[in-house]
Amino acid sequence: MGLRINDTVPNFKADTDQGEISFHDWIGDSWAILFSHPKDFTPVCTTEFGAVAQLAEEWAKRGTKVIGVSVDGVEEHKGWKKDIESFGGVEASFPIIADEGLAVSKAFDMLPAEAYMPDGRTPADSATVRSVFIIGPDKQLKLSMTYPMNVGRNFAEVLRALDGLQTAAKENVATPANWTPGADVVIPVAVSDADAKAKYGEFTTHFPYLRTTKL
Numbered sequence: 220m221g222l223r224i225n226d227t228v229p230n231f232k233a234d235t236d237q238g239e240i241s242f243h244d245w246i247g248d249s250w251a252i253l254f255s256h257p258k259d260f261t262p263v264c265t266t267e268f269g270a271v272a273q274l275a276e277e278w279a280k281r282g283t284k285v286i287g288v289s290v291d292g293v294e295e296h297k298g299w300k301k302d303i304e305s306f307g308g309v310e311a312s313f314p315i316i317a318d319e320g321l322a323v324s325k326a327f328d329m330l331p332a333e334a335y336m337p338d339g340r341t342p343a344d345s346a347t348v349r350s351v352f353i354i355g356p357d358k359q360l361k362l363s364m365t366y367p368m369n370v371g372r373n374f375a376e377v378l379r380a381l382d383g384l385q386t387a388a389k390e391n392v393a394t395p396a397n398w399t400p401g402a403d404v405v406i407p408v409a410v411s412d413a414d415a416k417a418k419y420g421e422f423t424t425h426f427p428y429l430r431t432t433k434l
Contacts, residue, residue, distance in 0.1 A: 221328040225359050228253075228352065229326040235286070235314035236296040243358055250283040250385070252377065253352040255329060259291040259299040263371045264349075268299075269307025270374045277378055281385060288316040288323050290348060324348050329365075351377055353384060390434055391418075403431040 222228065230243040245251075254271065256264040271285055278285050289296065296315040303311045316323055324330045329348045351372065353362040361384050366372050383394040392404040406415045408428055415422055415430060422432035 222352075222360055222363070224361065224363075227358050228354050228360050229323075230358075231323055231326060233323060234293055234317045236293050236300065236317070237314040240286075240314065240316075245286070246284065246354060246356070246358060248356050250281065250356060250381065251354040252278070252283060252285045252381070253327070253354065254285065254287055254372070254377075255324065255327070255348045255350050256287060256289040257348045257368070259289050259295045260302065263368070264289075265299070265303055265306055267372050267374070268303040268311060269309075270372075271313065272303065272307045272309045272311040274374060274378060275309070275312060281378075281381055283381060285313045286316060287313060288318050288348075290318050290321060290324065292319050293317045327352065353377070353381055355384075355388070386434070392432075392434070395431070403433055406430040406432055 228242075230241065232239060232241050254267070256267070258264070268287060271287070289299075291299075296317060300311050300315070318324055321330055327350070329350050349368065349372075350363060350365040352360060355361050362380055364372075364377075379399060382400050383398055386400070386404065387393055390404065391407065391410075393407060395403070395405050398404070403423075406419060406422060410418070412424075412430075415432070419432040419434070422430050424430050
């Protein structure tokens, strides 16, 4: 069975281009984003790593650590980072996990348990390893998304989703479609009108089950 929302994510030890980590210890009290790639030195993934690097200040503002994982080794990661930094125009300061043995990819259900990668593996061998996992300080999975090989991920959307998760956790609300910070939020159905008035002040009742308010 795959990893589900609110499951505790696997803990593991792994080598990265910045040294060995123990995943839960590395997360600490922060939010974390694990984003995976099928192979180093691939075109779409290089643009994505550059996009993540460009958002370094935004991740930091949100108390969030980011970490990549790819099925190549540490030395390949170090070499690839030079291309990432050249393309993105900024330093790629986040670590990249060396998942040569596929332990992390399998633990997060990105590959079947019996998956085997031959020498000279190509991105097609690990095509399913293109996922994003947002993890809370409680080490539980809060959101996941998986993309095909030929569609680059929109990390502005990952950032928006992170804002939504953090707002929902802090304020006991939900966020509607296309929500962005500062827009109206949804009051949970379980909250009575009286309690909503006390907690949120004025709110709009669209339907008995849909009430919105500003924070």
